[in-house]
Amino acid sequence: MAELAWGRRYLMCPPHHFGVLYEINPWMHEAVAVEHDAASLQWQDLVAALRLAGAEVVTIDPHPNVPDLVFTANAGIVNGNQFVPSHFRHPERQAETEIDAAWFADHGFQVDRLPAELDHEGAGDALPFTPENGQTVLVSGYSFRSDAAAIAALGDLVGCPIKAVQLIDPRLYHVDLTFCPLDERRAICAPMGWDSYGRKVIEALVPEPLWLEDHEALAFCANSVVVGTTIVMPSTPPRVGRQLEAWGFTVVESRVDEFLKAGGGCRCLTLALDVTLSPTPARQ
Amino acid sequence: MSTETVVLKGHIVDSLLLAKVLDVVVDAGVAYELSDVQIGRTNLDVSQAVISLEGEQAQLDRLIDELQVHGVNRVSAGTSTLVASDQDGVLPAGFYSTTNLATDVLVDGQWLAVENPEMDCAIVIADGRARTAPMHQVRAGDQIVVGSGGVRVQAPAKQGGPTAFEFMSSEVSSEKPKALIVREVADRMRAAHERGGRVLAVCGPAVVHTGGAPDVARLVEAGWIDVLFAGNGFATHDIESNVLGTSLGVSVAEGTSTEGGHANHLRVINEVRRHGSIAAAVEAGYVTGGVMATCVRKSVPFVLGGSIRDDGPLPDVHTDTAAAADAMRALIPGVTVALMLASTLHSIAVGNCLPAGVETFCVDINQAVVTKLADRGSHQALGIVTDVGPFLGHLADALCGGR
Numbered sequence: 001m002a003e004l005a006w007g008r009r010y011l012m013c014p015p016h017h018f019g020v021l022y023e024i025n026p027w028m029h030e031a032v033a034v035e036h037d038a039a040s041l042q043w044q045d046l047v048a049a050l051r052l053a054g055a056e057v058v059t060i061d062p063h064p065n066v067p068d069l070v071f072t073a074n075a076g077i078v079n080g081n082q083f084v085p086s087h088f089r090h091p092e093r094q095a096e097t098e099i100d101a102a103w104f105a106d107h108g109f110q111v112d113r114l115p116a117e118l119d120h121e122g123a124g125d126a127l128p129f130t131p132e133n134g135q136t137v138l139v140s141g142y143s144f145r146s147d148a149a150a151i152a153a154l155g156d157l158v159g160c161p162i163k164a165v166q167l168i169d170p171r172l173y174h175v176d177l178t179f180c181p182l183d184e185r186r187a188i189c190a191p192m193g194w195d196s197y198g199r200k201v202i203e204a205l206v207p208e209p210l211w212l213e214d215h216e217a218l219a220f221c222a223n224s225v226v227v228g229t230t231i232v233m234p235s236t237p238p239r240v241g242r243q244l245e246a247w248g249f250t251v252v253e254s255r256v257d258e259f260l261k262a263g264g265g266c267r268c269l270t271l272a273l274d275v276t277l278s279p280t281p282a283r284q
Numbered sequence: 285m286s287t288e289t290v291v292l293k294g295h296i297v298d299s300l301l302l303a304k305v306l307d308v309v310v311d312a313g314v315a316y317e318l319s320d321v322q323i324g325r326t327n328l329d330v331s332q333a334v335i336s337l338e339g340e341q342a343q344l345d346r347l348i349d350e351l352q353v354h355g356v357n358r359v360s361a362g363t364s365t366l367v368a369s370d371q372d373g374v375l376p377a378g379f380y381s382t383t384n385l386a387t388d389v390l391v392d393g394q395w396l397a398v399e400n401p402e403m404d405c406a407i408v409i410a411d412g413r414a415r416t417a418p419m420h421q422v423r424a425g426d427q428i429v430v431g432s433g434g435v436r437v438q439a440p441a442k443q444g445g446p447t448a449f450e451f452m453s454s455e456v457s458s459e460k461p462k463a464l465i466v467r468e469v470a471d472r473m474r475a476a477h478e479r480g481g482r483v484l485a486v487c488g489p490a491v492v493h494t495g496g497a498p499d500v501a502r503l504v505e506a507g508w509i510d511v512l513f514a515g516n517g518f519a520t521h522d523i524e525s526n527v528l529g530t531s532l533g534v535s536v537a538e539g540t541s542t543e544g545g546h547a548n549h550l551r552v553i554n555e556v557r558r559h560g561s562i563a564a565a566v567e568a569g570y571v572t573g574g575v576m577a578t579c580v581r582k583s584v585p586f587v588l589g590g591s592i593r594d595d596g597p598l599p600d601v602h603t604d605t606a607a608a609a610d611a612m613r614a615l616i617p618g619v620t621v622a623l624m625l626a627s628t629l630h631s632i633a634v635g636n637c638l639p640a641g642v643e644t645f646c647v648d649i650n651q652a653v654v655t656k657l658a659d660r661g662s663h664q665a666l667g668i669v670t671d672v673g674p675f676l677g678h679l680a681d682a683l684c685g686g687r
Contacts, residue, residue, distance in 0.1 A: 135327055148301070148355025152294030152330065161327050164299040166354070197300040204298075278328075 002184050003228045005130065009056045009274040010225070011103075012047060015039045015070045016062040020262050024090045025144075026171050027263030039258035043070070046232065046266060049254045053230035058273070060103045066095050071264045072271040073176055074124040075100035077138075079158045079277040083109040086122035089145050112157050118150035123271055124174040126154070126162070129205060132184045136277055137205065138162040141175030141193075160277035163205065165198035171218060176267045180222045182231070186210065186247060188224065188240075190217030210243055223265030234265035286341040286438050288348060289319065289359040293332045296355075297323060302333055305354050312347045314339040334359065364389045364434030366409055366427040373420050379406045380429040382416050383437055384640040389414050390434035400617060401639040407435075418613075420606050465668055466675065469645055470682040473508055473621055476643070481620030482510035484642075486634045487575070488627025490649075492521035492531045494673030496625070497575050499680035504578040506684040511615045512579055512586040513634055514627075516553075516594040516601045519562065519576050519586075523598075524552045526574035553596035562600050587611045589633065612637055621645070624665070626672040628653045632660050640664050647672050 019034045047057050063069055075096070076085040083104035088094045101111050114120055126140040138155075140162050142148040148164055155162040165175060172178050172193035179202070180188040189209040191199050202209065212221050216237045224233040230250045233240075241251050254266055296302040309316045320334040335356075337344055348358060367376035384403040388395040396414040398407055405416035407429040414429075422428065429435065473483050491497055503509045521531045529535055533545020542548070559565035566572075566580040579586050589608035590601040602608035616637055624631035624646040631646060635657050638644065644665040646654045654667030668675065 137327075142355070143353060148294075148353065149357060150355075152355060155294060155330060159328070161295050161298070163295060164301055164355070166304075195304075197304045201298070201300055 002132075004181065004183060004226055006128070006272050006275045007226050008054060008228070009272065010050060010058070010270040011060060011072045011075065011273050012043075012057055012270055013060045013070045013072050014062050015043045015259075017064050017067055018062075018070045018259070018262070019067045021067050022090075022092045024092055025173050025263040027260065029261075032261050034258050034261055042254070042256045042258055043269065046254045046256060046269060049232045049252050050225060050227060050270070053227035053232065053250075053252065055225075055227045060100070063095075063099055066093070066099065068093050068262065068264075069096050069099060070259070071124070071262075071268040072100075073268045074121045074174075075271050076104070076122040077120075077126060077154065077158060077277075078109075078123070078271065078273055078275045079160070080275075081108070081110055082158065083111050084114060084120075084122075084154060084157050085111060086124075087114055087116070087119045087150070088121060089119040114150055114153050114157070118147045118153055119145065120147065120150035120154055121145040121174060123275075124176050124268060126151075127176060127179055127181055128160075128275060128277055129181045129187060130184055131205065131207075134184075136160060138277060139165060139175060139179055139202070139205070141165050141167045141178070143167045144170060144173035158277045163201050165201055166195040167193055167198075168195050169193045173263070174268070177220060177223050177265070178217065180224050180226065180267065182210075182226055182244075182247070182249065188212060188222045190222045192217050210240065212240065213237075216240055220260060220265035223267040225266045225270050232266050234260065285338060286344055286436075287336055287338045288344045289334060289336050290348060290351060290356045291332065291334050291359050292354070292356045294330050294355060295324075295327075296331050296333060298327070301354055302331075305333075305335070305351055305356055308350060308354070309335070309337065309347065312339075312343065312350070314343060314347050362390070362433030363393070364391055364409075365430045366391070367430045369422050369424055369426045369428050372423050375406050375419055375422055376428050376430055378430045380432055380435055381405075382407060384636075384638065386438040386639070386641065388436045388438075389429055390436070395436070400613070401641075402613070402637055404636065418606075418609065421610070462668075462670055462675070463678070465670075466678040466682055469623070469668075470679060472643055472645075473683065476621040477508075479620070480618075482618045483508060484511040484513065484616070484619045484622040484634075485509045486622065486624045486627055486630050487512065487514045487518045488625060488630060488672075489515075489517040489521050489531075490626035491518060491575075491672055491676065492525055492536070493534075494626070494671060495536060496673040496676035497522050497525060499673075499676035500575045500625070501573065501578045502680040502684050503676075504575060504582055504584050507582070508683050509623075510584060511619060512575070512584060513589070513612055513615075513630065514586065515589055515591060515630055516597040518627075519588050519598055519600070520549045520553055520596070522574045522576050523556060523562070523565075523571050524549050526571055526577065527552055527555075550595055553598055557596065557599050560599055562598060585615055587615060589630065591629075609633070609637060623647065624657070625676070628656065631657055635660060635665065638664075647675050 020028050085097050085101040105111050125146040126138045128136050130136040140151045151162050151164045178190040178193035186208045187206045190212045192214045219235045232252045232254050234256050236253045244251050315338045317336045319336045322332045324331045382405045387398040399415040402416045405418050408417045409427045525531045525536045528548050530548050533548045556565045563580045566577045571577045588601040590603040622644045646665045647668045651669050657665045
């Protein structure tokens with residue numbers, strides 16, 4: 001089993017200002033209070049789990065009034081030394097873009113921008129898959145948060161083929177709730193989130209998918225973080241855990257229930273910083 | 285019917301996006317054509333598809349909204365560029381040359397429908413309105429549309445549906461049942477009048493030679509023909525046959541040549557010139573019947589366009605061809621049915637001035653005339669290959685009752 005070439009260095013944001021202050025996905029209910037101490041502990045547990053698995057975690061300072069900054073997966077797309085900040089669909093999250101862009105610029109990244117009128121929510125809606133002896137492709141979701149037209153523009157910026165998959169279930173509003181690459185042959189897949197064309201695209205791309213049942217998908221099984229052969233999951237249904245272990249992975253469950261109140265799991269709380277999509281970005 | 289051009293770009297083939305978009309188009313019942321497809325040569329290269337969509341505008345708007353979800357975008361029509369003409373009768377270089385199809389132009393963010401669509405003209409924008417203008421009518425300072433940016437041409441509606449002329453939708457044929465065709469033309473004329481449209485007849489001299497003129501006169505008399513275009517020949521033969529009983533010296537009734545008949549048409553022209561106009565000749569009682577006299581009595585406007593080979597000509601003939609075309613243009617608005625009757629050159633001339641929406645029936649014994657009309661851009665012309673004389677008899681019977 002060839003481990004993923006990326007996933008050993010993550011950007012995370014401490015949840016000091018996290019809360020459900022608005023409702024922009026079916027999981028969010030302003031009436032449901034976030035237990036701040038519990039959220040903080042769960043976040044620290046996740047950091048510990050990732051470090052234990054061998055990953056490095058760096059942090060971005062939290063900001064008031066942008067509670068979802070904690071979901072760093074949506075900051076943008078990392079490609080080597082290049083960073084493409086997200087354009088958020090909902091005004092509630094749009095203030096995050098410049099905070100993220102400033103952090104990456106300060107840390108030596110070249111910041112390339114998408115056309116202003118196109119929405120794309122970063123690694124939350126685009127994950128790389130590198131088949132055996134193949135070219136890395138980004139699997140990018142569209143409809144609820146990202147524009148299909150933005151996907152073409154993103155491909156131009158990062159110089160990597162992108163397979164666009166239409167998301168059809170509003171509960172699985174980002175592609176990282178439906179797709180988790182494990183290695184060069186396998187990925188956790190939630191087909192309930194994709195239209196029939198998207199399913200065919202993934203079937204053609206991933207030789208050995210772990211198809212999630214609907215209830216497993218809705219338990220955010222696909223929103224997991226892979227560090228080498230360790231998979232850090234927000235929940236592990238027995239069937240899924242057995243399959244992953246049979247494939248030789250170590251499964252670590254890291255409960256992030258407070259964050260699920262905002263519709264985010266383990267993957268949403270992390271942004272891999274060691275992703276290279278193409279040797280040289282295509283156009284700048 | 286409208287057409288819209290949209291573009292889809294990216295890794296659209298292996299993402300099955302192109303397949304999905306085309307499926308959505310087909311499901312919407314909209315016709316499409318892939319006008320340009322560039323498939324990336326490697327899996328790194330992006331592909332691009334330019335898709336033309338054809339349907340009702342409202343349907344297209346709905347479809348394109350739906351397609352935008354998949355990254356499909358309208359190819360920007362841009363806004364139109366206006367350049368002032370700097371000389372009378374001369375257009376700015378690069379002027380937009382019109383078709384005879386319904387056309388809209390985007391000016392100051394608003395789509396303006398171009399009035400009086402006509403092929404081979406310029407589009408003049410004035411006072412928030414757009415109209416076609418032939419080159420010679422343009423005056424210095426007129427704002428002219430330049431380039432094709434911001435110009436949207438509506439595709440001709442496909443003949444079809446219950447009221448359309450389906451049985452003739454194909455092409456010219458001499459093999460089609462004439463009685464049925466006559467009935468259909470009569471129905472189209474009735475339908476035009478019911479909707480407040482006007483019927484134009486374009487008559488060639490053969491209408492008189494074949495004995496069809498009295499039937500045209502019956503149609504004018506009964507109010508079925510609202511506008512008449514012809515040349516010096518038709519009017520002369522019509523008057524000659526009524527005054528002298530001959531057409532080009534040949535007895536219309538007997539079919540025999542008459543003594544000195546070869547000069548009959550000249551003598552008739554000469555007498556009408558003496559009266560000063562056809563109307564004056566009719567009033568004076570010199571011409572008592574026929575198509576022209578009936579037009580005068582029923583106040584049906586006519587335009588006689590001249591040509592170099594004209595004898596005389598009759599005083600009503602416009603010898604300045606640009607003026608003749610302008611006189612015809614003045615009478616075309618409101619015309620919804622045109623009958624082109626045994627006239628090659630005049631039919632083409634009139635066809636050039638007609639909007640594509642005018643139902644045009646070209647009746648000629650010579651199949652080539654109909655083809656020629658279509659080749660010159662009047663694609664809406666439906667050909668009826670038959671002898672115009674009997675055709676007009678049957679048409680007049682169908683509309684005015686049997687004799």
